[in-house]
Amino acid sequence: MKHPRTVDDVMTHAVVSARLDAPVKEIVRSMRRWGVSAVPVLSAEGRVVGVVSEADILGRVPGEDSMGSVTAGSLMSAPAVTVSRGATIAGAARLMGRGRLKRLPVVDEDGRPVGVVSRGDLLKVYLxxxxxxxxxxxxxxxxxxxxxxxxxxxxxxxxxxxxxxxxxxxxxxxxxxxxxxxxxxxxxxxxxxxxxx
The missing domain is CATH 3.30.1340.30 (Histidine-containing Protein; Chain: A;)
Incomplete structure (x- = not known):
């Protein structure tokens, strides 16, 4: 890694996301398949409007019987806390610290996802x-x-x-x-x- 300065230098560029109407089982399958603990939720226009994490699912789904009717829109934490790809690494770390967040969706100027930055990504600079x-x-x-x-x-x-x-x-x-x-x-x-x- 050479001279990392911004979130774009350390973020994961692949984004696993969910639609507002995605059922919880679909979200869990995606999380397991891609090894992620949260997914950004996208509006019909493709903008990040919320995030569904493992904690959101475990804390709000009362039982297996109702999982098919619960959607990303009803589970998500909103509004989504996001960061731009040009944000500094220190700025993203402060934002995560204030919100006690483990990851942030990275968005372009239109609010569309371009990546995800995690605590682990930010720690890379110390190597x-x-x-x-x-x-x-x-x-x-x-x-x-x-x-x-x-x-x-x-x-x-x-x-x-x-x-x-x-x-x-x-x-x-x-x-x-x-x-x-x-x-x-x-x-x-x-x-x-x-x-x-």
């Missing part, structure tokens, strides 16, 4: 090699903070923890440099020991 993370941190700092030619900055990364040392221009705050470093996917922490120019 990036330290050298790659260091390269991204260096790029962010040099692009946004440090004038061209002033490269008296050292970026070290060990197990995702970034240490910044060297000299910063007087116009640049250490707090801002650390915030930029922490925003790089795969960074677990950042510390700095700067001198000013």
């Amino acid at each position: 990036r090699p330290d050298a790659e993370v260091a390269e991204d941190v260096r790029h962010e700092l040099l692009t946004h903070l440090i004038p061209e030619g002033d490269t008296a900055l050292t970026v070290r990364v060990a197990d995702g923890a970034v240490t910044l040392t060297g000299r910063l221009p007087e116009s640049v705050s250490a707090d801002l440099a650390l915030r930029l470093a922490r925003a790089v996917p795969g960074v677990v922490d950042a510390a700095a020991e700067f001198t000013t120019a």
Whole structure:
């Protein structure tokens, strides 16, 4: 994986979905067949309007006898919490954390599904090699903070923890440099020991 930044970089592109009128047995069959624990529910226009999860099915279906008459529309959690493919990985993680969600449907600008992102997908960024993370941190700092030619900055990364040392221009705050470093996917922490120019 090279330089993941957005949901599109880590999401699963195949989408298993259900129609509003899909019976619960059909939904369960799809979940088992594709090994997923939830499916987005689509309107007649193909837009994501809700999500049916295993918890929705187990919590609302009273018994086997009535399963044939229960549909995705009556089971789904709505409105659906979705994310755009261009959303940042950190933004998607915050959205999942706030809603205690395990996955999010990824939608295009018209609300149609283009993928699904799970907690596991977002965790992939922490498997990036330290050298790659260091390269991204260096790029962010040099692009946004440090004038061209002033490269008296050292970026070290060990197990995702970034240490910044060297000299910063007087116009640049250490707090801002650390915030930029922490925003790089795969960074677990950042510390700095700067001198000013």
